[in-house]
Amino acid sequence: MTSPKRPDEERVLQIWQNKIRIADSNNIFCHCRYCGEEWVTSERHPTCGCGSRDIEAIACWQFPRANAHNSS
Ligand SMILES: [Zn+2]
Numbered sequence: 046m047t048s049p050k051r052p053d054e055e056r057v058l059q060i061w062q063n064k065i066r067i068a069d070s071n072n073i074f075c076h077c078r079y080c081g082e083e084w085v086t087s088e089r090h091p092t093c094g095c096g097s098r099d100i101e102a103i104a105c106w107q108f109p110r111a112n113a114h115n116s117s
Contacts, residue, residue, distance in 0.1 A: 072105035 071087040079097035091100050 074103045074105050076101040076103075 073086055073088070073091070074083070075086055075091050075093075076083050077093035077095060077097050078099040078101055080093060080095040082093050082095065084091075085105065089102075090098075091102060092098050093100060
């Protein structure tokens with residue numbers, strides 16, 4: 046009996062990396078430069094509710110964890 050290698054593991058890893066990539070692109074933080082609206086979307090080229098397309102889009106994972114910036 047031979048114990049077969051498990052290519053499955055590599056495969057699973059790749060699948061997960063894909064999922065993470067998809068998750069990343071599904072969490073795009075948008076900021077409208079025109080009206081200041083902020084929201085999260087999965088759209089690559091989002092349009093603001095105000096009609097502006099001047100959107101700043103940032104992937105959520107790019108945000109620093111420590112957000113000590115308090116503005117209200
Ligand atoms: Zn807007």
